[in-house]
Amino acid sequence: MSADTVRTIFEQGRPGRRAFEAPPADVPERSIDELIPPRLRRREPARLPEVSEPELVRHYVRLSRRNFDLDSGFYPLGSCTMKHNPRLHERVAALPGHSRLHPLTDHSRAQGALTVMWNLERALAEIAGLPHVSLQPSAGSHGELAGVLLTRAYHADRGEQRRKVLTPDTAHGTNPATVTMAGYEVVKVGTDERGGVDLDDLRAKADSDVACLMLTNPNTLGLFDPNIAQIAAIVHNVGGVLYYDGANLNAVMGISRPGDMGFDIVHFNLHKSFTQPHGGGGPGSGPIAVSDAIEPYLPRPVLTRHGGSEGNGSAVEFELDYDRPKSIGRLRGFQGNYGCFVRSYAYICSLGAAGLRDVSETAVLNANYLLARLRALGVTELLPPAYERICMHEFVLSGAPMKQQLGIRTLDLAKRMLDFGYHPPTVYFPLLVEEALLIEPTETETRETLDEFAAAVAAILTEAREDPEIARGAPYDTPVRRLDEAAAAKNPVLRQAL
Amino acid sequence: MTRYTAVTDSDREAMLEAIGVASIDELFAEIPPELRLTRPLDIPAGLGEAEVYEHLRSLAARNTSAEEVISFLGAGMYDGYIPAVIDMLLGRSEFLTPYTPYQPEISQGGLQVMFEYQTAICELTGMDVSNASVYEGPSAVASAGYLAKLTNGRPRFLVSRGLHPHARETLRTYSVGFGTSVEEIALRGGVTDAEAWEKALGEDVGAVFLAQPNFLGAVEDIEPLAAAAREHGALVVVSADPLSLGILEPPGSQGVDVCVGEGQTLGNRLDFGGPSFGFFAAREEHLRRMPGRIAGETRDVDGRRGFVLTLQTREQHIRREKATSNICTAQALNALAGVVYLSWLGRRGLPELAELLARRAAYAREALGAIEGVTPLHEQPITREFAVSLGLGDAAGVQRVIARCAGDRIEPGYALGRDYPEYPDGLLVAVSERRSREDIDHLADVLGRAVAAERTANATGGMQA
Numbered sequence: 012m013s014a015d016t017v018r019t020i021f022e023q024g025r026p027g028r029r030a031f032e033a034p035p036a037d038v039p040e041r042s043i044d045e046l047i048p049p050r051l052r053r054r055e056p057a058r059l060p061e062v063s064e065p066e067l068v069r070h071y072v073r074l075s076r077r078n079f080d081l082d083s084g085f086y087p088l089g090s091c092t093m094k095h096n097p098r099l100h101e102r103v104a105a106l107p108g109h110s111r112l113h114p115l116t117d118h119s120r121a122q123g124a125l126t127v128m129w130n131l132e133r134a135l136a137e138i139a140g141l142p143h144v145s146l147q148p149s150a151g152s153h154g155e156l157a158g159v160l161l162t163r164a165y166h167a168d169r170g171e172q173r174r175k176v177l178t179p180d181t182a183h184g185t186n187p188a189t190v191t192m193a194g195y196e197v198v199k200v201g202t203d204e205r206g207g208v209d210l211d212d213l214r215a216k217a218d219s220d221v222a223c224l225m226l227t228n229p230n231t232l233g234l235f236d237p238n239i240a241q242i243a244a245i246v247h248n249v250g251g252v253l254y255y256d257g258a259n260l261n262a263v264m265g266i267s268r269p270g271d272m273g274f275d276i277v278h279f280n281l282h283k284s285f286t287q288p289h290g291g292g293g294p295g296s297g298p299i300a301v302s303d304a305i306e307p308y309l310p311r312p313v314l315t316r317h318g319g320s321e322g323n324g325s326a327v328e329f330e331l332d333y334d335r336p337k338s339i340g341r342l343r344g345f346q347g348n349y350g351c352f353v354r355s356y357a358y359i360c361s362l363g364a365a366g367l368r369d370v371s372e373t374a375v376l377n378a379n380y381l382l383a384r385l386r387a388l389g390v391t392e393l394l395p396p397a398y399e400r401i402c403m404h405e406f407v408l409s410g411a412p413m414k415q416q417l418g419i420r421t422l423d424l425a426k427r428m429l430d431f432g433y434h435p436p437t438v439y440f441p442l443l444v445e446e447a448l449l450i451e452p453t454e455t456e457t458r459e460t461l462d463e464f465a466a467a468v469a470a471i472l473t474e475a476r477e478d479p480e481i482a483r484g485a486p487y488d489t490p491v492r493r494l495d496e497a498a499a500a501k502n503p504v505l506r507q508a509l
Numbered sequence: 510m511t512r513y514t515a516v517t518d519s520d521r522e523a524m525l526e527a528i529g530v531a532s533i534d535e536l537f538a539e540i541p542p543e544l545r546l547t548r549p550l551d552i553p554a555g556l557g558e559a560e561v562y563e564h565l566r567s568l569a570a571r572n573t574s575a576e577e578v579i580s581f582l583g584a585g586m587y588d589g590y591i592p593a594v595i596d597m598l599l600g601r602s603e604f605l606t607p608y609t610p611y612q613p614e615i616s617q618g619g620l621q622v623m624f625e626y627q628t629a630i631c632e633l634t635g636m637d638v639s640n641a642s643v644y645e646g647p648s649a650v651a652s653a654g655y656l657a658k659l660t661n662g663r664p665r666f667l668v669s670r671g672l673h674p675h676a677r678e679t680l681r682t683y684s685v686g687f688g689t690s691v692e693e694i695a696l697r698g699g700v701t702d703a704e705a706w707e708k709a710l711g712e713d714v715g716a717v718f719l720a721q722p723n724f725l726g727a728v729e730d731i732e733p734l735a736a737a738a739r740e741h742g743a744l745v746v747v748s749a750d751p752l753s754l755g756i757l758e759p760p761g762s763q764g765v766d767v768c769v770g771e772g773q774t775l776g777n778r779l780d781f782g783g784p785s786f787g788f789f790a791a792r793e794e795h796l797r798r799m800p801g802r803i804a805g806e807t808r809d810v811d812g813r814r815g816f817v818l819t820l821q822t823r824e825q826h827i828r829r830e831k832a833t834s835n836i837c838t839a840q841a842l843n844a845l846a847g848v849v850y851l852s853w854l855g856r857r858g859l860p861e862l863a864e865l866l867a868r869r870a871a872y873a874r875e876a877l878g879a880i881e882g883v884t885p886l887h888e889q890p891i892t893r894e895f896a897v898s899l900g901l902g903d904a905a906g907v908q909r910v911i912a913r914c915a916g917d918r919i920e921p922g923y924a925l926g927r928d929y930p931e932y933p934d935g936l937l938v939a940v941s942e943r944r945s946r947e948d949i950d951h952l953a954d955v956l957g958r959a960v961a962a963e964r965t966a967n968a969t970g971g972m973q974a
Contacts (some may be wrong), residue, residue, distance in 0.1 A: 108569025
């Protein structure tokens with residue numbers, strides 16, 4: 012990665028330079044004053060950069076070289092499913108029939124797009140084991156908001172005003188944040204000694220004021236909760252709804268379905284399990300699948316299919332249905348992140364049923380193998396698994412013994428990994444594991460990569476045993492070294508001064 | 510093994526042995542047998558890369574995109590020209606494939622892009638601070654509503670009917686969770702009715718929402734509307750079209766608290782509605798209640814300039830139920846397109862483009878106004894889009910006119926009837942820099958014939974009835 016001196020695009024260029032040339036002024040040249048009164052117009056132009064195209068290209072290509080990326084190295088960021096992004100998906104998404112299609116094009120001229128959406132909906136419904144899908148939400152957290160608002164609408168339609176939503180203490184931060192945004196009170200449920208939901212605590216807290224339980228299964232500890240049927244029964248018995256956070260779906264595709272586990276609402280992260288590229292922090296896409304009971308409240312519009320199946324020779328036609336009186340309404344503009352739908356649909360077409368199952372089997376195999384390698388190399392003596400169980404697609408280690416015995420923290424270990432050419436795992440999450448390290452290798456990594464990574468972790472620990480200062484001062488070989496985050500928050504500089 | 514996985518039979522054997530289990534099935538032993546799927550998923554078998562390409566190509570061919578017709582559709586997303594440098598940069602692995610920059614030492618590229626993006630958005634909107642993007646336009650409006658709820662907790666929102674219908678609906682959806690009611694203020698003469706606005710204001714109004722220009726394309730006089738709202742202590746939220754801000758007074762100097770908007774028009778594809786990005790900028794006093802990622806400048810241990818995600822104590826992964834938003838993944842790649850686009854346009858190019866659009870829109874409004882029966886819905890100043898009445902009396906007639914135009918490979922615009930029953934035969938027409946004078950003349954010709962044909966058909970139908 013490049014260690015160039017840093018100048019922003021605003022600190023480059025010269026007055027008068029430009030990359031853009033306006034198309035010819037072919038309509039009558041009228042005074043702007045005549046069209047828009049001066050008092051409504053801006054007096055000074057926005058101080059945007061003035062650069063030529065070569066300067067523009069060089070600047071951003073150089074910036075790109077100051078990023079680590081999945082295409083160049085192992086990225087075992089737990090809970091994020093950093094799997095390979097096939098380039099085929101970029102190619103098909105860029106076809107003008109998809110990429111230059113206006114979202115308000117009449118359905119009769121967008122049947123190809125609506126077919127993509129329909130087929131994706133059907134595939135996701137099958138994977139979830141729930142019959143109805145809305146592709147609208149823009150990301151996982153948006154899907155969560157949809158889910159909790161659906162829960163609210165479901166209860167309201169029964170004349171009930173429930174106030175609480177249960178979330179385990181292992182939950183992603185988006186769960187409790189969503190609950191508050193949707194106007195509910197968060198009630199935390201504890202974790203038992205095996206890493207699952209504490210059933211006694213759940214029974215104690217599940218009452219008729221509970222609207223919903225939000226759960227990830229496998230959970231954020233990378234463990235499948237085998238009590239899920241009992242959990243579902245406890246929540247359903249008090250009239251609550253069961254919400255499945257699909258962040259960890261990559262472990263169970265084609266193996267076990269949230270709908271069969273008892274969940275009523277599921278969200279998917281197309282940028283995780285279905286390989287929409289993460290883009291440096293989006294775009295994502297967070298479709299939801301729901302049961303019959305929840306279906307009337309789905310966001311508008313709902314995609315519908317007509318014709319074809321009656322055997323009367325009529326052609327299949329897809330439409331968007333806005334006439335949904337019980338709908339919670341829209342969560343965003345238009346139909347959702349269609350570009351992501353194209354990519355994820357292409358992925359499902361490539362893999363098929365058997366391939367999807369292979370994905371999950373391999374993801375779980377890779378995670379358990381990596382854990383076994385770390386064990387074999389003695390790493391787990393200093394970084395023991397938080398729970399001694401077979402893991403699913405990811406696992407959590409605790410750096411507490413390492414901190415005590417070697418005097419380096421999980422953060423130091425992570426920073427030293429940067430010098431070894433790896434993106435570190437997720438650190439300090441889940442919160443209930445001290446000095447946590449959440450490792451998700453994904454199915455697209457080779458056994459050799461896993462072996463090399465395990466060896467690198469072992470080497471860092473060996474090195475730290477001799478000289479912990481090395482890890483404490485890491486990284487060294489990166490474009491910048493440790494940054495002063497406290498200063499950044501204390502005196503925020505959030506834009507280039509001009 | 511698929512083409513995206515690499516575990517051979519011998520790998521699998523060795524790996525299972527290392528784990529200490531006999532089979533893959535054993536790895537799933539924690540899943541109770543009754544919860545395991547005992548049949549294959551009902552999804553077609555996998556295909557090779559070439560076959561998948563062909564399938565998606567054939568589906569693309571069943572869409573009528575702006576590549577094949579002359580399109581005047583806008584209504585929030587626009588068929589602008591996207592410079593080739595954007596395709597190249599967004600396709601680079603280093604921007605396309607990493608995630609949120611949790612490890613700043615190896616994410617300086619992405620973080621600096623966010624910092625530059627925030628700078629560009631602040632310049633464009635005239636606001637003090639910007640985050641690094643939210644999902645898209647309408648949900649950005651709703652997120653501003655949450656900021657207002659956290660700020661003053663008042664029970665009412667006032668919304669101009671000039672705000673995008675999708676944004677109004679999204680705000681309503683979110684507001685059920687906030688426990689806030691949403692009241693709409695009608696338009697008068699194409700812009701927000703100032704009298705009704707003042708009358709509806711009160712000490713219980715938490716925030717007011719306006720669009721600039723509004724959905725009918727009209728430039729709003731924001732300043733007096735904002736001043737009235739602020740007098741009552743309400744937060745002022747403006748959803749602005751970023752290209753129009755190349756020519757219009759920035760909301761930051763009009764007494765606006767939060768300026769949000771849809772970023773698609775800044776170098777992002779139509780993509781049938783997404784992904785694009787939403788921008789979210791505010792006055793400094795709202796900084797600690799803003800949603801989403803924010804990049805800040807700092808130094809490393811060697812004193813080198815660098816960037817980090819900052820003010821994270823606002824965010825869900827730290828604050829959990831007390832977070833200022835639940836947003837995690839946003840639209841970093843699309844925001845990159847936005848800042849590259851603004852840099853490509855540059856300081857001089859942006860106003861040039863905005864002026865070109867204003868002139869073409871004015872030309873088109875006059876050209877369509879000359880069609881018999883067609884009249885502008887309002888006479889307000891416009892920047893890139895305008896609304897006309899087709900003089901047909903009902904929404905069904907507009908649909909038939911649009912269908913007739915489609916036969917001549919013209920998309921004349923968006924029918925307003927569904928969202929605005931008060932304008933049943935309204936048509937919203939957008940220009941872009943890709944629509945030449947010749948295209949506009951062609952539109953006037955085709956639309957004129959389609960409207961005339963519809964009137965004739967109506968008259969004939971009327972006689973038959």
